Amino acid sequence: MKIAWKEMKKNKAKFLILGSIVFLISLLTFIISGLANGLSDDNASLIKDLPDGQFYMSEDAEQTYNLSSIDSETQEEILNKHEDAAAFSIQRGFVNDDADKQHGVVFVTSTESDFFENVKKGEIVLDQSLKEDGIKVGDTLTNNQFDDEFVVKGFVDQKKYSHSPVAYINTEDYQQMYRVEDMQLIMIPDADDSLSFDGLESFSNKAFLNTIPSFSAEQMSLNMIVWFLVVISGMLFAIFFYMMNVQKIGLYGILKAIGIKTSTLFKMMWTQMFVITSISLILSVSLSQLFNSFAPDGMPFSLSMVTTIQLAIVFFVIGFIGATLSGLQIRKVGPLQAIQQGEV
Amino acid sequence: MSIFEIKDVRKSFKNGEIEEEILKGVNLPLQKGEVTALVGASGSGKSTLLTIAAGLQPASSGQLLFDGKNLTDLNQEQIRQIRAKDFGFVFQSSHLVPFLTVEEQLLLMLEVAETTLSKPEQKKEIDKILKIVDLEQRKKAYPSSLSGGEKQRVAIARAIIHQPKILFADEPTANLDSKRSKEVMELIRELTNTLGITTLVVTHDEEMLPYVDNIIKMKDGIVI
Numbered sequence: 030m031k032i033a034w035k036e037m038k039k040n041k042a043k044f045l046i047l048g049s050i051v052f053l054i055s056l057l058t059f060i061i062s063g064l065a066n067g068l069s070d071d072n073a074s075l076i077k078d079l080p081d082g083q084f085y086m087s088e089d090a091e092q093t094y095n096l097s098s099i100d101s102e103t104q105e106e107i108l109n110k111h112e113d114a115a116a117f118s119i120q121r122g123f124v125n126d127d128a129d130k131q132h133g134v135v136f137v138t139s140t141e142s143d144f145f146e147n148v149k150k151g152e153i154v155l156d157q158s159l160k161e162d163g164i165k166v167g168d169t170l171t172n173n174q175f176d177d178e179f180v181v182k183g184f185v186d187q188k189k190y191s192h193s194p195v196a197y198i199n200t201e202d203y204q205q206m207y208r209v210e211d212m213q214l215i216m217i218p219d220a221d222d223s224l225s226f227d228g229l230e231s232f233s234n235k236a237f238l239n240t241i242p243s244f245s246a247e248q249m250s251l252n253m254i255v256w257f258l259v260v261i262s263g264m265l266f267a268i269f270f271y272m273m274n275v276q277k278i279g280l281y282g283i284l285k286a287i288g289i290k291t292s293t294l295f296k297m298m299w300t301q302m303f304v305i306t307s308i309s310l311i312l313s314v315s316l317s318q319l320f321n322s323f324a325p326d327g328m329p330f331s332l333s334m335v336t337t338i339q340l341a342i343v344f345f346v347i348g349f350i351g352a353t354l355s356g357l358q359i360r361k362v363g364p365l366q367a368i369q370q371g372e373v
Numbered sequence: 374m375s376i377f378e379i380k381d382v383r384k385s386f387k388n389g390e391i392e393e394e395i396l397k398g399v400n401l402p403l404q405k406g407e408v409t410a411l412v413g414a415s416g417s418g419k420s421t422l423l424t425i426a427a428g429l430q431p432a433s434s435g436q437l438l439f440d441g442k443n444l445t446d447l448n449q450e451q452i453r454q455i456r457a458k459d460f461g462f463v464f465q466s467s468h469l470v471p472f473l474t475v476e477e478q479l480l481l482m483l484e485v486a487e488t489t490l491s492k493p494e495q496k497k498e499i500d501k502i503l504k505i506v507d508l509e510q511r512k513k514a515y516p517s518s519l520s521g522g523e524k525q526r527v528a529i530a531r532a533i534i535h536q537p538k539i540l541f542a543d544e545p546t547a548n549l550d551s552k553r554s555k556e557v558m559e560l561i562r563e564l565t566n567t568l569g570i571t572t573l574v575v576t577h578d579e580e581m582l583p584y585v586d587n588i589i590k591m592k593d594g595i596v597i
């Protein structure tokens with residue numbers, strides 16, 4: 030007979046309260062985690078979508094990518110040695126559409142590479158968010174530093190940098206606009222930090238992301254909230270089970286007196302914790318995934334199933350630890366305590 | 374022949390700095406199939422002796438001989454097994470599990486005692502015991518809806534359903550009126566006879582005494 034079930038059936042309200050609190054906290058955690066990830070995509074999907082490897086900028090740039098300049102000899106040497114490496118540059122700017130309306134973009138240009146859009150002279154490929162601003166394929170765009178015009182060649186899905194849509198342009202056009210010859214950055218896929226070059230500072234993907242102003246600040250505060258909520262939910266479990274266990278000391282005593290094993294009492298508590306957490310998490314995971322697919326377009330929200338499941342597992346572990354810690358008092362209960370305490 | 378024997382059991386409690394000896398060398402044999410009553414003034418050590426005998430707390434010294442074993446030599450787990458399989462308990466309060474029905478209380482005890490009954494056999498056994506304690510109609514009731522007398526009868530049913538060898542009862546009628554007390558006492562008497570149980574019952578109710586085989590009087594931690 031499952032006494033854990035029987036108790037939950039008889040005391041529905043008590044367990045429903047615990048369940049709904051776990052549900053609300055986990056849902057809030059998932060939503061904030063989705064926002065953190067959504068914002069980080071919005072801030073840096075251009076970089077996040079690149080494969081793991083190493084990024085290089087000139088040492089004298091002091092970790093500020095738009096001060097970096099890698100001379101063409103070094104670039105040549107590296108690109109020759111590493112086939113799928115790419116040199117690229119990033120620069121904030123504007124484009125004006127047919128109606129002379131200004132749109133903030135981040136111009137990106139690169140050497141030929143699978144990881145970037147390779148654009149012909151006079152052409153431009155834009156992040157799809159500009160489509161929503163009314164720009165269409167075939168439109169011509171201008172820029173006050175650029176003598177020619179750009180023809181919109183197409184759109185790419187979710188390529189953002191520093192919260193702005195990316196605009197891929199040809200290297201020659203870029204050099205003309207910004208009057209520079211050299212590229213700012215080189216990225217080598219699959220490389221690790223043992224690969225170094227004179228005069229260049231190397232960064233892992235993560236380290237490079239953190240050189241983007243605002244990126245680490247944004248992520249740090251959101252992640253702090255996420256972990257804070259996780260810890261709170263663990264404490265909640267501990268406190269809730271502690272209070273329930275205190276109420277049940279007499280019961281535990283009598284159950285021990287008639288010969289129930291302490292381990293059975295622990296299993297009873299774990300079963301209850303497991304059932305409540307499972308139901309609450311199934312609900313909050315589904316709801317947050319639903320939110321993920323129906324979130325309004327303008328809202329930076331991105332919650333992968335993997336992240337959700339990982340967080341759900343953390344909730345389980347935390348709930349287990351919380352319940353177990355508070356359950357340690359079960360071990361101390363003597364069978365006599367109940368009998369001397371009177372009516373249970 | 375005695376089935377259970379308490380031999381020179383002593384028990385002291387530390388009360389702050391001073392150590393007080395509550396049991397001062399008690400000897401008491403229990404005869405198989407008999408009801409033994411433990412009487413004496415409040416504070417004479419009856420409950421302490423009963424709970425020590427029942428393996429609910431350790432003695433400071435002495436022996437508890439049962440089934441060829443000395444309980445004071447056994448570890449906690451071994452004592453738990455004996456409590457689960459060979460002992461039954463009834464106390465002043467019924468101490469029922471609040472979220473189990475009458476039927477489930479008994480089922481739980483059968484499981485704890487690790488009886489090897491099949492599901493239908495368990496049901497039959499439960500029905501049989503409920504008939505004996507006259508609670509067939511309250512099978513599905515939760516303790517909160519039972520009267521004091523009914524609760525105590527459930528507690529007795531729980532104490533004997535797994536056919537223990539020894540029944541320990543500490544003032545089982547203390548919370549009942551005299552009519553109900555008599556019924557409970559008759560029940561214990563009857564069960565001891567029909568099931569061949571050996572019973573040790575603490576009481577200070579004179580009305581109980583006609584139902585018992587032996588009366589043991591305690592005073593200040595010794596049997597007189």
Ligand SMILES: Nc1ncnc2c1ncn2[C@@H]1O[C@H](COP(=O)(O)OP(=O)(O)O)[C@@H](O)[C@H]1O
Pocket residue numbers: 386387395413414415416417418419420421422
């Ligand atoms: N756990 C304990 N700690 C300290 N003193 C105790 C404890 N249990 C019982 N006593 C003392 O032992 C004495 C006998 O108690 P008890 O066995 O309950 O007597 P009775 O059941 O005969 O009324 C009492 O004075 C009581 O205060």
Ligand SMILES: [Mg+2]
Pocket residue numbers: 419420421
């Ligand atoms: Mg007493």
